[in-house]
Amino acid sequence: MSLISIVCLIPFGLIGAVNPIIxxxxxxxxxxxxxxxxxxxxxxxxxxxxxxxxxxxxxxxxGLVFLFFPGMVLFAPFLNLRMNGKEES
Incomplete structure (x- = not known):
């Protein structure tokens, strides 16, 4: 397959049929x-x-939290987002 035909097929997603690794x-x-x-x-x-x-x-x-909720759930048990309390000085 020539380079010109590969470049023409890229916008249509047909390059995946040529190389599934991509x-x-x-x-x-x-x-x-x-x-x-x-x-x-x-x-x-x-x-x-x-x-x-x-x-x-x-x-x-x-809105982004709603959109990326599955990834947020993956990390929620490991991250602590609680506010720091007033530190006594």
């Missing part, structure tokens, strides 16, 4: 981002900005 690796990358990368970023973002978020930012973050 398709499987794309699924692995997207699945890893969905289950690991974005939920960990959301936990980090919420932990750092919980008290200073505006209403639209909070609404957007809650």
């Amino acid at each position: 398709t499987l690796s794309a699924y692995a990358v997207l699945g890893g981002m969905y289950l690991f990368v974005v939920p960990l970023f959301l936990f980090y973002w919420m932990n750092n900005r919980w008290n200073v978020m505006g209403k639209f930012e909070r609404l957007f973050i809650y």
